[in-house]
Amino acid sequence: MPPFHLHLVRHGQSTWNVEGRLQGQAHHPDLTDLGLSQAHDAAALLAERVTGSVTIVSSDLVRARRTADAIAAVLGVEVVFDPDLREQSLGELEGRLTSDLTAEPTPQGTHISEVRWGGGESLEDVHGRLAAPIDRATTSDHEHVVWVTHGDTMRVALARLAGRSHREVEWDPIANGAVVSVTVPRD
Template sequence: MGSASLATQPSPAAFLPSLPARGRLSLRPAPPHSPPHLRKRAGKLRVLTIKAAQSGVNNVSVESPPGNEASVTGAAYGFRGATTSLTNEILTSSKKITLVRHGLSSWNAESRVQGSSNLSVLTETGAKQAEKCRDALANMKFDVCFSSPISRAKSTAEIIWKGKEEPLIFLDSLKEAHLFFLEGMTNADAKKEYPELYIRWREDPANFQVNGIYPVRKLWGTAREAWKEILLTPGENMLVVTHKSILRALICTALGLPPERFRSIDVNNGGMCVFTVNKRGEAMLQALNMTAHMYSDHTYQY
């Protein structure tokens, strides 16, 4: 029997941009014998390249991610420039940060405005929620725990961290927003006595202000301070226990969201969020408000 040979066609990759060592894009035209759809694709790429050059986009980085950064990005190419550095300096290693909101407090249960007050304390239910957090993280190894020094968060952290030799560090930058004379008032009373102020706090928090002080906008600066303190501390796996408003600010600043997005994110009592941060201090959100452990014996390993 005679042997048959199949005609081979050029690979589509042959018509994609080549990447020279200096990192600038160049484009080889499709050969005239190539299929029409590949010639069309190469033509589109050529137009895009010309437009990019005309707009000044000619400094595309093609460097490989340093060290173990591929594992941080899920083996993706990397994300230089895709997010903003939280440290503005190179870290010694990539990091994993687990954020936890404190357990149910007395003022949570009474529907009171809490803010930075230290008078709201962890309830019996809140203590059990903290125990659930501890059990859910039993298989995780953390290098350090950071906590707000305010009572309800401090008590939650102490329950989660009980028996561990690693340091428990209290940061003022993890304190909750200061809400002035609204603190301690029930939401119903605050809405009745200060309707305009309360509605602004609930519906336009970025522009809520008392005597020229904007608590939520100030919280964004505090969150950036907290990120630097956390990420510049030696270690690769960090636990952070704090409050809902500062948690919102931590999440939003890591994602590059402004104070106007304050109420676009929610975290339940005992809820957990996870970020990975590469060596350039750029954060990637891995999990938001994990609560499976609140309703079962679920344990986490990540």
């Protein structure tokens, strides 16, 4: 089977991005006016890149849902919501201001990507969680799959798609509203 194009979209700027709060899987932070504009810009870019059949799969968190809705309006397809595309859970750290946090040491003998900060998920957990949506995308009949998701989830997905482990995630910043497109072989 021919490869497909996976377009990973980071949600637009949220109210908590502006406030400097850790979002994780907090459901309710909404988009700002700038975030909505970024969602429309992502939609316009995808309209240029997507030719042929397309499906949009989105995290079910509000900031991603609102971004996906803007994209769906332009591409003319319905959105499928998938909790597997949520951001890394940060447990009790969610909602806290980043400026109020203090650095904690990584437990001896544990790689930083395997720590469940705040009682949430480790990057290893997210890496494992993304196996299912990657498999669903790979077995899709669509030429283009658009994922509307979150920054850390995108970085982990890109590592997994490149055959890298949870310990090999690249941490280059991904801007709100960014679209990263990759060609993925099918099995």
